[in-house]
Amino acid sequence: MKIGLWPIAVVSALALGLAARPVDETTVVVSGATRGYLAPCGCTKPMSGGLRRRMATVRQLSQGGKALVLDTGEFVTGIGPQDVLKAQTVAAAMRTAPLDLVAYTPSEARLGSDTLGQIQELVGGKLHSSTCLESAYSLPQPIAKGTVLAISVETGAGEARSWREVLREVDEQAGEERRGVVVLFGGDRDLAKEAAASIQAPTVLVYRSKEDAPTEPIRVGKNWLVTPGDLGKTVLGFAFRDGEWQQYRVHRLGPDVNDDPQTARLYRQYLQRVGDAGLFEKLARTAAQGFVGSDKCASCHKEIYKHWQKTAHASAMPTLKRDGHDRDPDCVSCHAVGTHAADGYFSEERTPALANVGCESCHGPGKAHVTDWRQKTISQSAETCTQCHSRQTSPNFDFLTYWNKVKHPLGKTGGKPKR
Numbered sequence: 001m002k003i004g005l006w007p008i009a010v011v012s013a014l015a016l017g018l019a020a021r022p023v024d025e026t027t028v029v030v031s032g033a034t035r036g037y038l039a040p041c042g043c044t045k046p047m048s049g050g051l052r053r054r055m056a057t058v059r060q061l062s063q064g065g066k067a068l069v070l071d072t073g074e075f076v077t078g079i080g081p082q083d084v085l086k087a088q089t090v091a092a093a094m095r096t097a098p099l100d101l102v103a104y105t106p107s108e109a110r111l112g113s114d115t116l117g118q119i120q121e122l123v124g125g126k127l128h129s130s131t132c133l134e135s136a137y138s139l140p141q142p143i144a145k146g147t148v149l150a151i152s153v154e155t156g157a158g159e160a161r162s163w164r165e166v167l168r169e170v171d172e173q174a175g176e177e178r179r180g181v182v183v184l185f186g187g188d189r190d191l192a193k194e195a196a197a198s199i200q201a202p203t204v205l206v207y208r209s210k211e212d213a214p215t216e217p218i219r220v221g222k223n224w225l226v227t228p229g230d231l232g233k234t235v236l237g238f239a240f241r242d243g244e245w246q247q248y249r250v251h252r253l254g255p256d257v258n259d260d261p262q263t264a265r266l267y268r269q270y271l272q273r274v275g276d277a278g279l280f281e282k283l284a285r286t287a288a289q290g291f292v293g294s295d296k297c298a299s300c301h302k303e304i305y306k307h308w309q310k311t312a313h314a315s316a317m318p319t320l321k322r323d324g325h326d327r328d329p330d331c332v333s334c335h336a337v338g339t340h341a342a343d344g345y346f347s348e349e350r351t352p353a354l355a356n357v358g359c360e361s362c363h364g365p366g367k368a369h370v371t372d373w374r375q376k377t378i379s380q381s382a383e384t385c386t387q388c389h390s391r392q393t394s395p396n397f398d399f400l401t402y403w404n405k406v407k408h409p410l411g412k413t414g415g416k417p418k419r
Helices: 008-020 051-061 081-095 113-122 163-177 189-196 261-276 294-298 302-309 312-323 359-363 367-371 382-386 399-406
Strands: 025-031 068-071 101-103 143-145 148-154 180-186 203-206 218-220 223-226 234-241 244-252
Touching: 025 051, 025 148, 025 180, 051 081, 051 234, 051 261, 068 148, 068 180, 081 113, 081 261, 101 148, 101 180, 148 163, 163 180, 163 189, 180 189, 189 203, 189 218, 189 223, 223 234, 223 244, 294 302, 294 359, 302 312, 302 359, 312 399, 382 399
Parallel strands: 025 068, 068 101, 148 180, 180 203, 203 223
Antiparallel strands: 025 234, 143 148, 218 223, 234 244
């Protein structure tokens, strides 16, 4: 029978029935935990993560809006001017992707009402938690898509609703509707295990962690515990089919992932705003420490200076300029000398001798030694290196391996000037 011959009421009823019936499989995409890490950073390869790669992956996995796309929040870790610019940039990037729910966490709440309002508008009103009662961010009912319900809960003592109560409610709802549940969970792995043990409906709890995303989900009965890890370096994908969770995959955001063009444009705008605001120049500084620049060292330590010029340390600032980070406070401190001090690096125009990772980056201020060579500077140590080569910026850093790339000879005078 042709549809054109059917009574209108019958066609309408069938259409409504099909719309209300959950599909057999629902794909879920989870990312988040940006924590201010907007771009790949570090001195060891491969560098991973970054908002541009992340949005490209989220967009690819979203299947044109058919998947349930979630973000765990935690845009930034602080409340300063650069944190505000970062949060706005993250939110603007999310607006371009088909997100369904963004967790409203204490990290966002600390930014204040004005910035929160901007973020909520930028993410299209998707920033919510089921444990708060603030009208702008409260989500009394879970998000439903296909065969899955999704909620965000915080576990702190200051929440208006108990997260245990919220989980009981959504567990009952999921059981009645035969759906799976994804919980953006504001607690650690141990607390998530406790929660998972009390939930009957097939549930994935996305807990918070500063460790890497595990290659396999942690299983508590038929429930899963997963995490996108730290600093937005991975995107998770999995599916709910035939009443159980399947197809778990961790998408690591390495250099093989191309940047999302829309997010790349937003990131360039962010760097421009950072530079225009003069945030690096406005950093608080200590009193003068006695920095003089590597050129002063060269007059006596010629062989050492020539060796240094051939290392990557000597061109640390140009690497920032190529990517537009030469006025970014997050980056410049590890690519120049004494950025914490009143007589340290300010700009290539004002303090060119202090650009790059110089002698004083490892050995300390050199003024006293230049004035009287018998006044020794400090010796380098592994701890000096790891101030910049941290787990976040240099995850594959090995002191002995990298020390061999930059260690220098003592020179014919052993550092002592000729008479």
